[in-house]
Amino acid sequence: MGSLFARIYGGAGWEVSVRGRTGHEPMATFLSRQDVVMVSVPIDATLGVIAAVAPHLRPDQLLCDLTSLKAAPVEAMRRSAAPCVGLHPIFGPGLDSIAGQTVVITPATATEGEYGPLLEVLEAAGARLAFTTPEHHDELMAVVQGLAHALSLVLAGTVRELGADLDELLEFTSPVYRIEFGLVGRLLAQDPALYGPILRRNPNVPAVLAAARTALEELADAVDDPGPGSFVRLFEEDAALFASHGAAATAETDRLIRCLAEPER
Structure with missing residues (x-):
């Protein structure tokens, strides 16, 4: 994500310096030349990097981060002399453009x-900005991402527990179900170190999973009910x-279904 934002701000005419967690010059020297310091590292490393960076900053600089959790990183940034703001791009780093994407x-x-000025660059690139508190952000992300x-x-x-043959299942799917299975495959093709902290470090996730467990139990009860009434009531609620x-959901998913249904050219 840091590389994407470096391209965005560099393309807007900002002079961008990029440094990893180790470098050839002292951290304090590197930081002293920056007007804005943007932290973009994995979730589990974020608090440590902020703790290493924050003491070296001045009140005339700006500190921000790109972490997908916000309460703990923002609290850590508040300890710096530099004013701070949290950012969370709700998209992956592989995009060519952030037009229409949410930050x-x-x-x-x-x-x-x-x-x-930091946000003006994002808006000029076509991003949509959404404002909230760090705490409410994490509550929302427990559902949007965590759930x-x-x-x-x-x-x-569940497929693993059933011992089902995935290839055989996919032979019997329509485009709708290929989308469902495709999202699962996309997630599992990536690094667990990316998704684990999203679930494990957000303190709101356990309550969300408890609600999901309750919802699944309600569905199981409705399916077990000999009559249709319980399921119909649950569905209608x-x-x-x-x-x-x-x-809107039907229109968006219809476009996806058409893309999968049409033969590749």
Whole structure:
């Protein structure tokens, strides 16, 4: 992600310096030349890097991070003399453009005047900015990321527990189900060190998983009920929750289905 943001700000005319966690010159010397310091490292390394960087910064600099969790990193950045703001790009680093993509902003000790130029570059690149507190961000991400990833892992784990033949299952899928299985395969093709901290380091995830467990038990009870009433009631309650999103969700997924249904050229 750091490389992507280096290209974005470099392309906007900013002079960008990139440093890993080790370098040829002392950290303090490197940091003294920067107006903005952006921390972009794996979740498990973030607090340590912020702790190493923060003491060397001045009040006339700006400190920010790109971590997908926000409460703990922002709290760590608050200890610096430099004003700080948290950022979370809700997309992967492989994009050619961030136009239409969301970046969550969690203001902390920096004023709008201090972090404004940073955000102007993102807006000029077409990003959509969403503002919230670090704590509420993590509550939302426990569902948006944590629950979504957990459900993918549950699907994979269920197939494993059943001893089912994945290749045979895929032979019997429609485009809708290929999308479902494709998202699982995409997640599992990546590094567990990326997804583990998203689930394990967010303190809101256990409550979300407990709610998911309850929902699955409710569904199991409805399926076991000899009559249709329990399932219909459960389905209608959930349908009412998603009613305002139904039309947009159908249109978006129809586009995906058409892409999978059309033969490759």
